[in-house]
Amino acid sequence: MTKIVYVAADGTRTEIEAEDGSSVMQTAVSNDVDGIVGECGGSMACATCHVYVDEAWADRVGPRNPGEEDMLDCAASEMKPTSRLSCQIKISPELEGLVVHMPEAQF
Numbered sequence: 001m002t003k004i005v006y007v008a009a010d011g012t013r014t015e016i017e018a019e020d021g022s023s024v025m026q027t028a029v030s031n032d033v034d035g036i037v038g039e040c041g042g043s044m045a046c047a048t049c050h051v052y053v054d055e056a057w058a059d060r061v062g063p064r065n066p067g068e069e070d071m072l073d074c075a076a077s078e079m080k081p082t083s084r085l086s087c088q089i090k091i092s093p094e095l096e097g098l099v100v101h102m103p104e105a106q107f
């Protein structure tokens, strides 16, 4: 299990012990974390799982996968340098304590 910290647009923090191998999106949806929708189920077809990876974690999480940028261009909230589709961030022990910030809106 790996701890992931979700920070809502209003600053509310939710800490979840996530299953390794799952995604940041799937973990949020399974645990009813508000602010991540994951409408397409993780197939990179909706951008309703948009998150801003905390600056301190950007290097460890790594760059966007090919195709993410195109979807993020259509996201409801502004794309920033650390924007990712959370369905494409796979949870592993190296991400223990990862902090992701959720945008104001996903639609």
Ligand code: FES
Pocket (backbone or CB within 6 Å): 025, 037, 038, 039, 040, 041, 042, 043, 044, 045, 046, 047, 048, 049, 071, 085, 086, 087, 088
């Ligand atoms: S869940 Fe649809 S793009 Fe991530």
